[in-house]
Amino acid sequence: MSFQIAIATLVFITTMLVIFWRPKGMNEAWPAAIGATIILLAGIVTHADIMDIISKIGGASITIIATIVMAVILESFGFFHWAAARLANLSKGSGHRLYWYIQLLCFLMTLLFNNDGSILITTPILILLLKNLQLKPHHQIPYLLSGALIATASSAPIGVSNIVNLIALKIVDMSLWMHTAMMFVPATIGLLFMSCLMYYVVRKKLPKTLPDSVMDIEESFFMKNFHPLKTKISVEKKQQRTKFMLKVLLFVFVMRCLLFVASYVNVPIEIVAVLGSVVLLLWRWYHLRTNPVDILKKTPWHILIFAFSMYVIIYGLHNVGLTALLVKLCEPIVNQGLFQASFIMGGLVSVLSNLFNNHPALMIGTITLTEMGLDPITLKTIYLANIIGSDMGSLLLPIGTLASLIWMHILRQNKMKIKWKDYLSVSLIVIPITTIVTLTLLYFWVQLVFAN
Numbered sequence: 001m002s003f004q005i006a007i008a009t010l011v012f013i014t015t016m017l018v019i020f021w022r023p024k025g026m027n028e029a030w031p032a033a034i035g036a037t038i039i040l041l042a043g044i045v046t047h048a049d050i051m052d053i054i055s056k057i058g059g060a061s062i063t064i065i066a067t068i069v070m071a072v073i074l075e076s077f078g079f080f081h082w083a084a085a086r087l088a089n090l091s092k093g094s095g096h097r098l099y100w101y102i103q104l105l106c107f108l109m110t111l112l113f114n115n116d117g118s119i120l121i122t123t124p125i126l127i128l129l130l131k132n133l134q135l136k137p138h139h140q141i142p143y144l145l146s147g148a149l150i151a152t153a154s155s156a157p158i159g160v161s162n163i164v165n166l167i168a169l170k171i172v173d174m175s176l177w178m179h180t181a182m183m184f185v186p187a188t189i190g191l192l193f194m195s196c197l198m199y200y201v202v203r204k205k206l207p208k209t210l211p212d213s214v215m216d217i218e219e220s221f222f223m224k225n226f227h228p229l230k231t232k233i234s235v236e237k238k239q240q241r242t243k244f245m246l247k248v249l250l251f252v253f254v255m256r257c258l259l260f261v262a263s264y265v266n267v268p269i270e271i272v273a274v275l276g277s278v279v280l281l282l283w284r285w286y287h288l289r290t291n292p293v294d295i296l297k298k299t300p301w302h303i304l305i306f307a308f309s310m311y312v313i314i315y316g317l318h319n320v321g322l323t324a325l326l327v328k329l330c331e332p333i334v335n336q337g338l339f340q341a342s343f344i345m346g347g348l349v350s351v352l353s354n355l356f357n358n359h360p361a362l363m364i365g366t367i368t369l370t371e372m373g374l375d376p377i378t379l380k381t382i383y384l385a386n387i388i389g390s391d392m393g394s395l396l397l398p399i400g401t402l403a404s405l406i407w408m409h410i411l412r413q414n415k416m417k418i419k420w421k422d423y424l425s426v427s428l429i430v431i432p433i434t435t436i437v438t439l440t441l442l443y444f445w446v447q448l449v450f451a452n
Helices: 002-021 029-041 047-076 079-091 095-112 115-133 137-153 163-172 176-205 217-225 235-264 269-288 293-298 302-319 322-334 338-356 358-370 376-391 402-413 420-449
Strands: none
Touching (some): 002 029, 047 293, 047 302, 079 217, 095 137, 095 235, 115 137, 115 217, 115 402, 137 176, 137 420, 163 176, 163 376, 176 376, 176 420, 235 269, 302 358, 338 358
């Protein structure tokens, strides 16, 4: 057993270091897959464990992939350019007004898709807009940074907005509907507080007035993809595109609502998610006359490998006694009362997320909770405190979530630099306070609505 403990620990630490380092832009699925293979070859995780892992992550992974497919389809419709143009128009030349519209966009994109999909959507939109406005780098940073933070944290209100949240829901046997009923109100208020606090921190760095756009963002996409010989598109054509985009967004919203209906009536949500992505794919095929194969090629299938591999590694740590040790350490804390337990467990997951990434941190924290024999409400409340630590507290450092790693990768691809100093100047103030406020809101919300 001591040999297996050493192997499991070494594999976990090495895997996380390589994921953070990403030599030569290596995809995070590779180190995770290699680590999982070593765990399997060492016999730390059995065949029966593999079946259990598949049952827990299968539906969550399919659901997330289906929603990301929708996000990729939106890009092909020209949504990025359309949204960037709308942001520019709505801001009406005010840098401060632009901040609030960016916050709203990032929040809604995460709710409609998921945190990884939201980063893949909103970051290119902001880059398009900020480059078009030709803002100086120090004016671009607060928009990019605040947008990424709110997009990632916005996965807390509904469980379907984060793959690790969905996996954890399966572990604690909690429905998507129940998660939202207990979490949406306190987490959303917490996010509003977070946006206001971020605004207070970055307000002096925001430009008071925005320069005029150097080109029509929406027109550039239209000309490039549909009418390259034309130099201008009519107002009527733009209005038609706006109506079309709103129809697509309405469809996505309806499909999102149907996920909760499915959860409430005990229908697997992955079935609804896949049907929605297939319908949208066929809609794109009809509208653009484009073969759907290209969307399948753009879909990040590696997320399935990453989720499975990380869970194998965490399951290995569980089998060699890590969760038993954590249970022994955490049980006295949990027995002190729900308020103390929520704060300490949420804080612990926050710390672990910033050290090791929120995927393994939340999995470890959730498995530990299920080993304590807690009553249903206590288990669910502390689990949701863990979610707050995983989705919000994890943002203290830019390596705390997979979404933030994706965000940094997109910025590097576009030659946009945000230093750790820039990130920490905001996160060190905003994230701890927001996490504490949201944990407090969760406790009182549960006491008010669910305690009886």
